Amino acid sequence: MAHGDHPFALQVEGTEYRVAYEPAESTTGTFGGNSNWRGPIWFPMNYLIFESLQTFHHYYGDAFRVGCPTGSGCHMTLSEVAADLSRRLSGIFLNDDKGNRPVYSRMDRFRNDAHWKDLVPFYE
Numbered sequence: 001m002a003h004g005d006h007p008f009a010l011q012v013e014g015t016e017y018r019v020a021y022e023p024a025e026s027t028t029g030t031f032g033g034n035s036n037w038r039g040p041i042w043f044p045m046n047y048l049i050f051e052s053l054q055t056f057h058h059y060y061g062d063a064f065r066v067g068c069p070t071g072s073g074c075h076m077t078l079s080e081v082a083a084d085l086s087r088r089l090s091g092i093f094l095n096d097d098k099g100n101r102p103v104y105s106r107m108d109r110f111r112n113d114a115h116w117k118d119l120v121p122f123y124e
Helices: 042-060 077-093 107-110
Strands: 009-014 015-019 066-068 075-077
Touching: 042 077, 075 077
Parallel strands: none
Antiparallel strands: 009 015, 066 075
16 A cells, blocks of 8 residues: 555644554544544445445345455344444444443543543544
8 A cells, every 4th residue: 555655744834743544443632542433424424335235125125135244154244234333323322221432431421421422423
């Protein structure tokens, strides 16, 4: 991959700033860990995927089934796959049965503080 082998670098007043390919976890706290998968662009992209799966389900019907998750041995219709993926994505940000949001599993303020616990900042 070109960006992995040759990251962009810029020298400004003796300090080097770099933009490099970082798979999975970010190398700095600036981007909130695994920012590649939790940024705002992923919700609209996933919505388009869910809608496409529903459209293909309308065409292929209930007889067409795929493994979900891949390799699990469980088979679902494309409509069921769309619903499952939607549930899993939403589950990152919705309260679980204990009232915690997985996205804030390590942030006490967002879990317990009455002024913050119902706020779901969505940025990156």
